[in-house]
Amino acid sequence: MLWKLLPVGLSYALLQVTLRFKDDSDLAKRLQDRDPRAMSDLYDRYGRLAYSLIYRVVRNTGAAEDLVQETFLRVWNRVQSFDRTRGALGPWVLTVARNRAIDYLRSVDGKMSAGALELDRLETPPLFSKFEDTALSLDRARTLKSAFEKLTPTQKQVIELAYFEGLSQTEMAERMKQPLGTVKTWVRSALKALRDDIAGEAIA
């Protein structure tokens, strides 16, 4: 399971997302200026992260490679509307990568795709700007990981189904053969537990 695979400390990926947040502005500028080396730097920074996430979703190396390529191409083509001074490239790249992978899963399952347009709308560059300084901090990442470890198995399962399989709560209920209301309770309680731990950490 996901949480058992994480090391005691923060993973490489978590560090990438949190530590890179503040020094992405120069890279974003170079991407917008079409500096040929900028794409290479973007890949060095987030390629492994995107590949790991996509592979976790699709479980297929060939498809994962295709989807990573599609992810970076999409970022390259849309970067002009990215907020170079206050934007966060990491969350944007990860969101695009996850959406491509979920979209792929849905197309394989023949469920294309009223959700495709919705996913597209939720990865527009302006959304990934003006984060609070603490939103992607190392402390927050550490707290979030710790909070995950405290979730019940069922809570962890619904979080995985949402993030890595792209199932809505109705689809989770069908998959888990549970009433929709029960599944909604599990999902909301899991997310609330994460939020409460983060809020508690902030107050402390």
Added chain:
Amino acid sequence: MSLCQDFHDDFELYALGLLDPAEKEGMDAHLRTGCATCEAALKNALATNAIVMSMAPDVVPPARLKRRVLASVGVHPMSWSWLAAVAAACMLMVALWFSVQERSRSAELAQARHTLIEISSQRDRLMQALSFLDDPSTVPVSFGKGQPIPPHGNVFVHSKLGVLLIAANLPAAQAGKIYEMWVIPKGGAPRPAGLFQSQGGTAMHILSGPLDVGTIGAIAVTLEPEAGSSAPTSTPIIVAPVAGP
């Protein structure tokens, strides 16, 4: 009018695109009001989602993927390994060029050597023929004069040099046939004296080595199978009687 608390639990699912349609429409409508609190909550949810997504088990992508990604946006990195490959390819091409040149020169050299050997051989034969003609002890014999369509020419016999045959107007040798010269002793059976071919009906053939000119009755030529014969198998096309010195 919706209250912010109504959406408090839904921002992560909304950002993942997983809200049911009715819930999503409510959230969209509320965000369109410009609610700063919910706008900030949405940013926090996006950050939370990014951190959760980054918890996927670490998998190292294949090295080729970077080249592929860069190529898809028209960037072609000049990595050291790529440069090394180009350098190796250049060296290979240079080596191939030299190899081809060397092979070409070798072929030309072989051809020149072959031509030289041929010329040298012809010169030796001409020198050999001249030595027959220069020596007063050579016995000359003409043949073919006065005949309707005969081969004609001369035979020169020398006790130390052997026999020189110069012939013209030879009939064409059929496929699988070759000319064979014979030394016919007086009152004896013909002895094989070598195989030769003509060029446009003319030929020069030399039998080297000493022989007893006084015992030779005639020099003859027949057409024989390609491997030659130990005794004539066809009617002679040349018979040159030799009168001893």
